[in-house]
Amino acid sequence: MDSAIHLKLTSWLEQEEIECALLTAASSVDWASGHETSIETGPNPFAGGPTVLLVEKTAATLLYPDCEIPDLSALGLKGLAYASYTPDHTQSPPKKYRDALRELIAGKSKLGVEFANLPGDLATVLAHAKPIDGQIDLLRIVKTSGEISAIRTSLALCDLAQAILPKLVQPGRSELAIWGDLRAALESKAGRRLPLLADFVSGPRTGNIGGPPTDRKIQAGEWLLADIVPRLGNYWGDICGVIPAGEPGPRYGELKPLADEALDFAISLIKPGAIAGDIDRRTREFITGRGYTPYPHHTGHGIGVCYHEAPRIVAGDTTPLQENMVIALEPGVYFPGECGVRMEDVVLVAATGAEIMTTHRRSSPL
Numbered sequence: 250m251d252s253a254i255h256l257k258l259t260s261w262l263e264q265e266e267i268e269c270a271l272l273t274a275a276s277s278v279d280w281a282s283g284h285e286t287s288i289e290t291g292p293n294p295f296a297g298g299p300t301v302l303l304v305e306k307t308a309a310t311l312l313y314p315d316c317e318i319p320d321l322s323a324l325g326l327k328g329l330a331y332a333s334y335t336p337d338h339t340q341s342p343p344k345k346y347r348d349a350l351r352e353l354i355a356g357k358s359k360l361g362v363e364f365a366n367l368p369g370d371l372a373t374v375l376a377h378a379k380p381i382d383g384q385i386d387l388l389r390i391v392k393t394s395g396e397i398s399a400i401r402t403s404l405a406l407c408d409l410a411q412a413i414l415p416k417l418v419q420p421g422r423s424e425l426a427i428w429g430d431l432r433a434a435l436e437s438k439a440g441r442r443l444p445l446l447a448d449f450v451s452g453p454r455t456g457n458i459g460g461p462p463t464d465r466k467i468q469a470g471e472w473l474l475a476d477i478v479p480r481l482g483n484y485w486g487d488i489c490g491v492i493p494a495g496e497p498g499p500r501y502g503e504l505k506p507l508a509d510e511a512l513d514f515a516i517s518l519i520k521p522g523a524i525a526g527d528i529d530r531r532t533r534e535f536i537t538g539r540g541y542t543p544y545p546h547h548t549g550h551g552i553g554v555c556y557h558e559a560p561r562i563v564a565g566d567t568t569p570l571q572e573n574m575v576i577a578l579e580p581g582v583y584f585p586g587e588c589g590v591r592m593e594d595v596v597l598v599a600a601t602g603a604e605i606m607t608t609h610r611r612s613s614p615l
Contacts, residue, residue, distance in 0.1 A: 250283055250309055250325040253393040259306045261388060264534055267379060267409040268359040271303040273366040275383040278302045280554045282311055283324045287550035288480075289444050294318070295334040296403035297346025299366050302326075303353050307427045312353050314342065329353055334563075347371065374560075388552060390559050391573050396484065397597065400552065400575055403479055404595055404606050405487030411490045412478040418492040420469040424462035426448055427473065439481055446556060448489070450478035454489070455589040458546060470498040474591060477523040478556050485556040487577040488607055489593035497575075504582050504590040509537050509610065511580040512592045515548060515562075519576065519596050532562075532580050541582050544591070552595065574598040575606070 258281060262270060267446040268438040273276050275286040282302050285329055287293070296314045303310045311326050313319060314333030321328040331349040333342045351374060354360060361381040364372065392400070413434050417427045427450050436443050448459025467473060476489035491508075517533040533543040549562030552575055560568040560574065571577075576598065581591030594610065596603040605611075 250281070251276055251393055252397045253280060253395060255304075255309070257388055257393075258304050261384075262304070262361075263307060265361060265379070266359070267381075269303055269357055269360045270361040270381060270385075271301050271354065271363065271375075271378070271386060272302045272304060272399070273363040273392065275299065275366075276389075276464070276554045276558075277363060278438045280385070280389055282309060282326055282481065284311060284313075284319050284485055285499075286341070289442065294331075295342055297331065297342030297344070298350070298371075300351070301367075303357075310353060312349055314346075333500070336391075342367075347374075350374070356395065366555075385603075386559060389553055390407075390568075391571050391574075392575055393579065394554060396553060399482060399484040400486065400595075401606060403481040403484050403485075404488070406439060406479045406481060407437060407486040407488035408479055408607055408609045408612070410435060410479075411488060411492075413472070414475055414490070414492045418467065418473045418494050419448070420494045421466055423464045423466050424473070425464050426450055427467075428462040431475075431477075435479060445482040446478040448474060450474050451494075453586055453588065456583050456585045456587045458544075458583060458589065458591075461485075461492075467494045469495040472497055472509065472588075472590075472614075473499055476591065476593065480556070481603075483554050485530070485552050485554070487552050487556060487579075487593065487595060488609060488611055489579055489591045491590050504588070505592075507536070507539060507541065508581055508592040509592045511582075512578060512594060512610075515578045515580055516594060516596055516605065517605045519570065519598055519599065521570055521572050521598060523570045524561050525568045525570065526564055527567070529562045529564050532578075536580065536582065544583060545582040546581075547577075548580055549576050549577060549613050552577050570598050572598055572600055 300313045312371030315330040351562040360378040362378040371602040449462040450473040451473045472491045474495040517529045529548040536543045547563045550559040577595045579593035595606045
C-alpha cells in the first residue's frame with residue numbers, strides 16, 4: 250500500500266469525521282491497496298460480491314474470495330477471505346461474502362461507504378453508514394510520486410507501440426493482423442498478459458473517430474489511426490498516432506500537421522491554475538480558426554487507475570489544474586466516412602507548465 254496514498258486517505262477520514270471507509274469500486278480498491286483487480290475475463294463467477302477494502306487510520310483490510318490469493322504481505326494489508334469455489338455445491342459464495350462483510354464492519358459506527366458498487370440487499374446492513382460515492386475519485390486526481398512512476402512505465406509501452414507500428418502497417422495487411430502482432434510485442438516487452446484497449450481503424454473508418462480492429466485490409470495511401478491504451482499493473486497508459494501504409498495521400502499531409510499543431514497548442518495551455526473547460530474551448534477555437542470543424546469528443550482527460558478519469562478537459566469542467574495531475578490530450582479532425590486524424594500525448598502538470606511524458610512524436614521509429 251502506497252504510504253502517500255494511505256496518508257491522503259487518513260487525512261480525508263479525519264476531515265470527514267469518520268473512523269473508517271469501506272471502498273467498493275474496483276478503481277478505489279486498487280488505488281488504495283495496490284491490489285490488482287483482474288479485468289480481462291470480467292467478474293469472478295465464484296465471488297459472492299465485489300472485493301472491498303476497509304481503510305482505517307492504522308490499517309487496511311481486504312475482503313476477497315479464497316480462490317484468489319493476493320500477496321497481502323507485499324501489499325502491506327490485512328486480509329479476510331471467504332469460501333468461494335469448491336468442486337461441489339456445499340458452499341454459497343454470496344452468503345459467505347455477506348457473512349464476511351458483516352464481520353469486517355462489526356463495531357464500526359463512524360463508517361463511510363461507497364454504496365453504488367454493492368449488491369442492493371446490503372443497504373440495510375450498512376444503513377448507519379455515510380455515503381462517500383465519488384469522493385475517492387476526487388482524492389485520486391493529484392498523483393503521488395509512486396503513481397507518476399507507474400504511469401511512466403505504462404506510457405513507455407505506449408511509446409513502444411507507436412515505434413513498432415510503422416514496420417507493421419503495410420498495404421494489404423488487415424487491422425486484425427497488425428493488432429495481433431502489436432499485442433504480442435507489447436506483452437513480450439511487459440513479460441505478462443496486458444489488459445489492452447484500443448481504437449484501431451484504417452481508411453474511411455478513421456473518419457468515424459475509432460473502433461476495434463476488424464479484418465479490413467489497409468490500402469496503399471491510407472493510414473491507421475492507433476489509440477493504444479494498456480494497463481500495466483494498476484495504471485493505464487494512453488497514446489494516439491496515425492501511421493501511413495506506404496506513401497500517404499494528400500489528405501494526410503493536410504490533416505496530420507493540423508492535429509499535431511492543435512496538440513502542441515493544447516499542451517501549451519497546461520499549467521497549475523488553468524481551468525479544464527478553458528483548455529477545451531481554446532483548443533477547439535484553434536481548429537476552428539484554421540477553417541475546420543472541431544472533433545466531437547473530449548479534448549483530454551486524466552489517467553491513472555482508470556484510463557479516463559478526472560479532470561476531464563471538456564466544456565463545463567471548472568476544475569483548476571494542480572501540480573502532479575496527469576492528463577492525456579487528444580484533439581483531432583474528422584471527415585465521417587472519409588478520413589480522420591487524432592494525435593495524443595500525456596502530460597504531467599508541473600510547477601512551470603506541462604512536462605510531456607510520451608515521446609513518440611519526438612523520437613525516430615525503431
